[in-house]
Amino acid sequence: MRKIKEPGFLVLLIVLAVGIAIGVYVSKNQSSKPMILSAEAAGGQVKSATGVAPDRYVYYPGTEALDKNEIRVTACGTGMPAARRGQAAACWLIETGNGDKFIFDIGTGSMVNIAAMMIPYQYLDKVFLSHLHTDHMGDIDALWAGGWTSGRPNALKVWGPSGQTPEMGTKYSMENFLKFANWDKVTREYKITPIPGQIEVTEFDYKSVNQVVYDENGVVIRSWPAIHTGDGPVSFSLEYGGMKIVYSGDTVPNKWFVENATNADLVIHEAMMTPNQYMKLYNQPAQLAWRTCCEFHTSPQSFGKIMSTVEPRHAVAYHFFNEEDTRYGIYEGIRETYDGPLSMATDMMVWNVTPEKITERMAVSPDDAWSVPGTAKQPPPDKGRTNPISKEIEAGRWVPGFQAQDKMLDQFGKENKIESQDWRPKMYEELKKEQ
Numbered sequence: 001m002r003k004i005k006e007p008g009f010l011v012l013l014i015v016l017a018v019g020i021a022i023g024v025y026v027s028k029n030q031s032s033k034p035m036i037l038s039a040e041a042a043g044g045q046v047k048s049a050t051g052v053a054p055d056r057y058v059y060y061p062g063t064e065a066l067d068k069n070e071i072r073v074t075a076c077g078t079g080m081p082a083a084r085r086g087q088a089a090a091c092w093l094i095e096t097g098n099g100d101k102f103i104f105d106i107g108t109g110s111m112v113n114i115a116a117m118m119i120p121y122q123y124l125d126k127v128f129l130s131h132l133h134t135d136h137m138g139d140i141d142a143l144w145a146g147g148w149t150s151g152r153p154n155a156l157k158v159w160g161p162s163g164q165t166p167e168m169g170t171k172y173s174m175e176n177f178l179k180f181a182n183w184d185k186v187t188r189e190y191k192i193t194p195i196p197g198q199i200e201v202t203e204f205d206y207k208s209v210n211q212v213v214y215d216e217n218g219v220v221i222r223s224w225p226a227i228h229t230g231d232g233p234v235s236f237s238l239e240y241g242g243m244k245i246v247y248s249g250d251t252v253p254n255k256w257f258v259e260n261a262t263n264a265d266l267v268i269h270e271a272m273m274t275p276n277q278y279m280k281l282y283n284q285p286a287q288l289a290w291r292t293c294c295e296f297h298t299s300p301q302s303f304g305k306i307m308s309t310v311e312p313r314h315a316v317a318y319h320f321f322n323e324e325d326t327r328y329g330i331y332e333g334i335r336e337t338y339d340g341p342l343s344m345a346t347d348m349m350v351w352n353v354t355p356e357k358i359t360e361r362m363a364v365s366p367d368d369a370w371s372v373p374g375t376a377k378q379p380p381p382d383k384g385r386t387n388p389i390s391k392e393i394e395a396g397r398w399v400p401g402f403q404a405q406d407k408m409l410d411q412f413g414k415e416n417k418i419e420s421q422d423w424r425p426k427m428y429e430e431l432k433k434e435q
């Protein structure tokens with residue numbers, strides 16, 4: 001019996017040894033690929049409870065409290081003005097160890113990614129706009145109205161730059177956004193509650209260099225001018241706990257950025273696709289392709305030059321469609337001029353920044369996120385407002401349709417002690433008489 005068993009055991013050992021050898025070879029080869037920087041390159045491998053985690057470790061939203069001396073940066077939009085499911089337009093969520101949350105740009109489509117972080121809307125009330133291209137502010141409507149219907153009790157606060165004329169500034173943009181959304185605003189003010197529909201705008205001078213635009217609870221946010229497609233765009237820095245995060249917005253290489261981003265911890269800067277990629281994949285004529293890349297935006301080579309000059313602890317490139325067809329051309333361009341730590345950003349990439357280390361991970365988030373309750377609740381609907389539905393239209397409510405829900409609503413009213421139930425039967429009675 002023994003003689004029969006031993007060869008089998010040896011074969012098993014040989015199979016195992018070969019398997020391990022192949023595994024080591026494959027993982028070595030994988031980690032040497034330049035594709036996207038790993039947590040290892042970002043400052044040491046991340047350890048999970050069961051050992052050393054794979055390079056692309058995950059972040060589960062809502063499961064990790066930040067240390068006091070920690071900042072979490074989430075890429076909620078890294079793409080282009082053209083909408084795609086895989087990448088929203090520019091948006092960065094920055095959370096600081098004191099519990100504060102800041103949204104830097106809120107480009108088209110980005111709100112679904114912000115929502116997937118499952119942060120109560122109460123805390124998603126501070127938005128900083130780098131400039132007024134829609135790929136940097138186009139989802140303000142989704143935060144404004146979606147937060148309003150999901151329990152945000154407070155007004156939205158928006159910080160943004162002035163322009164060459166008042167009509168080119170953030171105040172004008174937001175005031176006229178509220179006009180664009182006037183029907184929405186008036187009807188929600190009546191049905192829900194008015195305060196969350198307000199937008200408080202702080203417009204600051206786009207020309208001021210390294211000016212403080214926000215200073216509360218140990219968080220200081222500064223701005224300086226960016227050079228893009230017109231006067232007005234700015235870049236931002238956020239300082240907290242002795243650390244500094246810098247966000248370029250859209251800009252060509254400029255002297256203010258180099259001055260003010262030097263020695264920052266995490267530096268996020270745009271890096272565009274190559275002119276050839278714009279022609280091949282974005283249907284642009286050659287005359288536009290090079291301008292888009294390299295005249296009013298920053299080319300990969302220029303991005304690299306900026307980073308090798310400001311020397312951040314970790315660099316982040318964004319504002320390109322990140323896929324097999326584009327990634328390598330951009331990466332190789334950057335590597336011509338920069339060899340430091342780098343992330344090629346895509347949506348839901350997350351960086352944790354502490355004085356000791358910076359890690360890069362991917363968020364694993366629900367597609368079907370609900371709003372999460374905060375500490376404060378909206379008040380019940382205002383009573384004294386004018387009903388935006390006229391008597392003539394109200395009179396068209398069909399009584400049997402409403403009677404069908406009476407039993408269910410009476411029960412709900414009893415359970416929740418709803419005072420406002422008084423208006424409903426009164427309207428019914430009037431309609432019953434007429435119908």
Ligand SMILES: [Zn+2]
Pocket residue numbers: 131133228250
């Ligand atoms: Zn822009």
Ligand SMILES: [Zn+2]
Pocket residue numbers: 090133135136250319
């Ligand atoms: Zn842009």
